[in-house]
Amino acid sequence: MTTEHDELLRMLDDQRRVFRIAMRDLSEADARKRTTVSELTLGGLLKHLVQGERAYTHIITGRPGTPDGMLDTGQYVWEGGSFEELLSSYTEAARATDEAVRAASLDALVAMPSAPWDPNPEPWPVRRIVLHVLRETAQHSGHADIIREALDGASTTDQLFS
Secondary structure, three states, X not given: OOOHHHHHHHHHHHHHHHHHHOOOOOXXXXXXXXXXXXXXXXXXXXXXXXXXXXXXXXXXXXXXXXXOOOOOOOOXXXXXOOHXXXXXXXXXXXXXXXXXXXXXXXOXXXXXXXXXXXXXXOOEEHHHHHHHHHHHHXXXXXXXXXXXXXXXXXXXXXXXOO
């Protein structure tokens, strides 16, 4: 029998898989390259998703304080570290998110940290956090696909089943 946890995490993992397709066979230089008028790069998007998964795991597990990187004004800028390490960090962050979600009630309300855009936030149910991470991942998968296609013509859609 499939639970709601399983279904939500299955959809999130599928979207992570789609996002990772845009990262296939990238060099360090390509991961840092801007290919559109946007400041976004593939490495920067990956860094942002790593920070997001880590931040929401921090929140779901009830750790105090604002999660590292949550208020980072350079959240889409990736400058240090290797691309392979960043990819590994994404895998680890996703695993930690999945573990935290499986251990929580989806209806549990968790305190959200204060932020400039919401200084007095209401608590969120864990379910909303999972859906938010899913939406963020999907949105940035689309960005990644456009950036990658402009970089070298590779299309996520063409690679989905390869």
